[in-house]
Every structure is written in C-alpha cells, then in structure tokens.
Amino acid sequence: MPGLTLATLPVVDMAPEPFAVLLLTALAGGAFGAAIGALPSFIFTGFVVLIGESLTLLPGDLPVSLTNAIGFGPIVGPHIAFAGGVAASAYAGTRYPELAPDGWDYHFGKNIQYAFGTKPDVLAVGAVFGALGMLIAKVVTALGIPTDNIAVAVVATALIARPVFGYPIVGSPSGSGLLDMGPFERDEPHPAADGGAAEHAGRPATEPWLPQQYTWTGVTLIGAIFGVLAGFLWLQTDSVFLGYGLSAASLVFLQFDVPNFPVTHHITLLGAVGGVLGFSVFASPLLAVVAAGCFGVLSALVGECGERILYSHSGTHVDPPAMAIATLMLVIGGAFQLGLLPTSSYLGL
Template sequence: MEFIILIASAFGGGLFGALIGALPAFIMVGIIGLAGMTAGAGAADLVGNVAFGSFFGPHIAFAGGVAATAYAHNKNKIESGGNILLPMAKLNDPMTLIVGGMFGSLGFVINHIYGSILAMPTDTIAMTVFTSGMIARILFGKTGLFGEKCADGSRAFVPTKESGIFLITMGLGAGLISAYYAVTTGLVVLGFLVSATTLIFTQMGHPVPGTHHITLISASAALASGSILIGATFGVLSALLGDFIGNAFNSFCDSHIDPPAGAIFLLSFVIIIFL
C-alpha cells in the first residue's frame, strides 16, 4: 500500500512539474535544497523528501514536465517540444498535465528499479531523467532518438576549438569551487543546488548555462578521491561530455533529452567504480 501511495504522490509531482514547467521545477530543487540545508533536518526533510522526493525530484517533476512538453508538441499545441522553460498551464489542457503525472509515476518506478532492485552503481536519479527523456522522445517525437540530419547532412558532435576552450574553462572553474566546498564541508550536493538555483536567470532569458552536471560530478570525484584537483578534472570532463550528449541527442530534434543527466550518470558510474 505504501508503494502505491508513493506512486500516486509521484503522479502529483509529475503533474505539478508539467503545470509550472520542467525547468522551473528543477530550479525549485536548488531553492528548496538550499533552504533545507540552512534549516537543518526538520520534519519535512526538505532536501531528501521534497527537493529530491515526489514534489520536485528531477526524475519526477522535471521528467514529467519534459514529457508533457513533448506531448504538447506532438499534439500541435506548442511550437517546440524542447522548450522546457514553458509552463504547460499555459495550454489549459488537462491531458497534457496528466501525461506529466504519468511520467512522474514512471520516473519513480524506474528510479526504484535502478536503485533498489538493480542497485546500479551510479546516480540513479540522473539515469532515470535520461531514460525518461528517451521514452518521451520515442512516444511523442518524430525525429528519432538522435534527431534528424541537418540541411547539409553534417552533424557536429564535438565543440569547435573556441567553444571547447570555453567548456574546459567553465568546467575547471565550476569544478574547482564545487570540489573545494565538497572537501571542506563534506556536502556533495551543495554545488549542485547552487547551480540549479542559478538557472532562474536562464528562465528569465539570460544566457546562463547549466553547470549542475559539473558541480555535482566534481564534488563527487573530490570526495571519493580526497583531491580537489581530481574533482576539478572531472568537472572539465563533465562539461565536455554534457556538450557531446547535447549535440548527439538534442540537435535537430523535437523533444528534450537531458544532457547534464547523461553526463552525471555516466561519470558517476566511473567515480563509483574507479575512485
């Protein structure tokens, strides 16, 4: 019975994520998580049960919002199925919200399978977000998992020299600061929560990049190895891997498959196995 209740609560979380939009739901992970850290453990356990639970857990609320957006595009209700900034409340369509709720429940079940049943040695929440995005693409998209070919038939999977240097610089800087705080405080999710919160500026229309895959991976590697420099190195790797995954899955496509989630679960596997 408790498991059924959790699935039902995840349905609500996925629906709520669709209602307010996928990215706003993820931003709330950062806000609620940081608030929970300052407030201490408390009855609600803001970090574990709210920020990463059925209310705003990325595998539930963000994934629900992503799927609802893909569905709405499939039904010609919105222009882009990859616009994760757009709240689905705009459409006044109950079925779009229900799809979000269904993917919220699906995300809970997939994460339970990955984590509790299969005991996958990785970040199962990130792996679930990535899996859910692929399922939504298969069900509601028309461009295939890797998108359509561009007009001239070429696809750029690796960054140019200039953008590559930028990614390395970004990964190094964000990785260093997150690794430092992870080693000195023992809080592996601190940088991740800060990065998630900064996406509020992206929602406002400013060109602020996602860095949560960098800060989380660098913190995880730093704590596992005891070295801030190793943490920063993994931050650089995560920045480059996230860009590659974005180019591979989100170029010339009609839904969102989350590149940071892909980088997080792949590099988390490497950290757990080898560090």
C-alpha cells in the same frame, strides 16, 4: 469544529501502503512539472536542496532530510517533476505547436520553460511520466546498478517520450556527423524534407542545447571554474549537494532569459564528487580542489557530447547534465565496486 482538539485528530498510518502513497504523489509531481514547466520545477529542486543542505550545517540532528524527502523525492525530484515537464513539452510539441512563443527558434517540444497551466491532457502526460520516472529510479536501485538512479530516470523518460510522441530517438545530423555544430554556426536552416516543411520552418539545421555554452574551449573553462568552486565548497561544508543546489537554483536567471547564463549543476555535483575522491586518495585539500576541477571539466565535456548526440538532432529535450551525471557516476560506482576507488561518494555503496 467544536470539541475537536489535536488530541482527538486521527493519526494517519502510511506504513501499510507506502508504495501507493509514493505512486500517487509521483503522479501529482509529474503533473506539477507539466503545469509550471520543466525548468521552473527544477529551479524549485535547486532551492529545496539548497535549503536542505544548509540546514544540515546547523547544530543538532534533523528529523527528516529535506534534500532527500522533497528535493529528490516525489514532489520536485527531477526524475518526477522535471521528467513530467519534459514529456509534457514533447507531447505539446506535436499536439499544440501553435503555443510556441514568439522568438522560440527550436522545435516547441524542446521548450522546457513553458508552463502548461491547467490543460488536462498535458497534465495527464506529465503525471504518467512522473510516475514512470519514479518507477525507473526504483528499478535501477533494485537491480543494483551503481549509478545515480535519478539521472538515469531523467534521461530514460525523455528518450521514451520521443517515439511515444512521434519523434526520432536521435534524429538525422545535418553536418558531417552527430558532433558537428557547423550547420548551427553557419546558420543553416533545417532540411524541410526531414519531417515536413511546416514542422521545421525557421528551425536551425542543428540545435545546440545552449547556444552560449557549446564550444569545446568554453565548456572546458566553465567545467574547470565551477568544478574548483564546488570542490572548495565541499571542503568547507562536507556537503556534496550544496553546490548542485546553488547551480540548480541559479537557473532562475536562465528562466528569465538572462543572456549567456551558464548551466552548471552537473559540473558542481561531479566537482564535489571529485573533491571527495581527491581528498580520499591524497588527503590534501589542494589536490582535492585540483581533482574537483578535473572532474568538473570531465562532466562538462561528457554533457556536451551527450547534447550533440541526443539533443541537437531531434525535436525534444533530453537533458545533457543528467546524461553526464548518470554516465560518470556509473564509472565511479563501478570503479568502487572493482576496488579501484576508496569511495563511491554519495552513492553510498
């Protein structure tokens, strides 16, 4: 425009309505997660966190934390974009089952790789749950609950979506109990009487979150390996979230169906936290890395228990890594408040 310069452009003052701005952005962020898919949105989280934490290693102060403002903020924060995408898949599982791609053996409500594009009703669901995730995270913080508020919101929104869209909250186990993966290993079909033959046709009786990563031995090994790596990474960079960012960004390979690819962001995050705690207690790099490996194993096993209880027997995605992070950070935060630990790590209590 003639005569318009940078000096004459209006200055936008966000101070009067920061919550309104945050809420509107969270609505858009949840719809964004529905549009591109829950898993792709989380991969974006990983890359943003990876870049943000890498920038902190450069000399000088940054005007804004890319990790906090964007990676864990209302654009690609998991409690908003991923939560919106998960809820969109849950809704589509009952509203648009015909969209399930060939080769998808589980209930379509669990397909977090699917991008819903421009479907207005699906985007609306994503928007609502994105805003809900933001509100839940704020309530957790306001109540002073000593845990990872983002992980809590990811789990809570997924559980809320189940009854809202007609799914059982836990579901009925087909084996000897909630933790039994035997029906999957025996390739047993889902009982048609539980919800109707059409809904369950071709589905396994029990659906592990990751068929390549569910045995107790394998999960323990992955936990130890990636926990140690995360601990060493923290020792070298002083960044608790760098390993998390690497793990989350690496899920681009899972999105493109690379066989047997592991999911490790809950392991690397708690591994780094274990490194922080180990070094705080023992002042030894070796023991810090050992502690990181132990916390990595613990996170992997808690996540596996969570998936067997809350993922495998119903028709939508409830995130096992978020369950592990929320649970273990609650223990760590509570132990710190009781004076049992010298630090709460990234909780900043």
